[in-house]
Amino acid sequence: xxxxxxxxxxxxxxxxxxxxxxxxxxxxxxxxxxxxxxxxxxxxxxxxxxxxxxxxxxxxxxxxxxxxxxxxxxxxxxxxxxxxxxxxxxxxxxxxxxxxxxxxxxxxxxxxxxxxxxxxxxxxxxxxxxxxxxxxxxxxxxxxxxxxxxxxxxxxxxxxxxxxxxxxxxxxxxxxxxxxxxxxxxxxxxxxxxxxxxxxxxxxxxxxxxxxxxxxxxxxxxxxxxxxxxxxxxxxxxxxxxxxx
Numbered sequence: 001x002x003x004x005x006x007x008x009x010x011x012x013x014x015x016x017x018x019x020x021x022x023x024x025x026x027x028x029x030x031x032x033x034x035x036x037x038x039x040x041x042x043x044x045x046x047x048x049x050x051x052x053x054x055x056x057x058x059x060x061x062x063x064x065x066x067x068x069x070x071x072x073x074x075x076x077x078x079x080x081x082x083x084x085x086x087x088x089x090x091x092x093x094x095x096x097x098x099x100x101x102x103x104x105x106x107x108x109x110x111x112x113x114x115x116x117x118x119x120x121x122x123x124x125x126x127x128x129x130x131x132x133x134x135x136x137x138x139x140x141x142x143x144x145x146x147x148x149x150x151x152x153x154x155x156x157x158x159x160x161x162x163x164x165x166x167x168x169x170x171x172x173x174x175x176x177x178x179x180x181x182x183x184x185x186x187x188x189x190x191x192x193x194x195x196x197x198x199x200x201x202x203x204x205x206x207x208x209x210x211x212x213x214x215x216x217x218x219x220x221x222x223x224x225x226x227x228x229x230x231x232x233x234x235x236x237x238x239x240x241x242x243x244x245x
Contacts, residue, residue: 017043017116024058033058037111046118047096090119099123141173151241154181154206166225167191193218205229209239
């Protein structure tokens with residue numbers, strides 16, 4: 001078996017969809033379209049198009065969204081062939097109603113190849129997580145009590161106005177996101193009745209990683225607040241941060 005035959009067999013049995021194309025240019029030399037030269041079985045399954053239907057055909061005739069989906073496909077293909085570098089990006093294909101991760105790399109002059117992976121499930125999961133985060137941000141922002149959520153390195157990832165007001169932080173909540181909460185504790189400890197004990201107790205609680213409810217915090221001006229500590233764990237039970245409220 002020749003090296004070329006081995007390469008074709010490898011491509012045919014790739015789990016990812018593969019397609020090789022030739023660029024069609026206009027009189028000015030700019031790319032206008034591209035023609036299917038080779039596809040594998042995974043591409044046929046992904047697209048629903050058989051080789052007999054698409055080989056030798058222009059993409060604009062196969063994919064109606066070629067110039068209508070808000071993405072300049074031809075410029076990406078032209079860049080890939082011009083500089084020889086591969087380009088990876090995520091793209092929604094309207095006719096297929098799916099999201100794909102596409103890796104585009106050049107071959108012979110005027111040709112390019114694509115390796116395509118369906119990432120619809122990943123995109124939908126990310127979108128769901130984003131929506132849930134927005135809902136959580138709204139919930140935290142609207143609660144009357146002070147709340148701060150930290151990651152496993154004690155960086156603030158979410159807080160609200162009440163938290164800033166309790167500790168006399170002049171900045172709005174969004175301005176302190178990304179700040180390290182251990183530094184914040186040092187800056188505000190002078191407000192507490194036992195300033196040096198305040199950051200030490202925080203470290204002790206975090207080290208134990210045990211849920212605490214209703215622990216009192218005494219301020220120097222006579223105010224008394226209760227705080228809850230809730231450690232946060234991932235599905236694999238790895239520690240990912242904590243919430244104070």
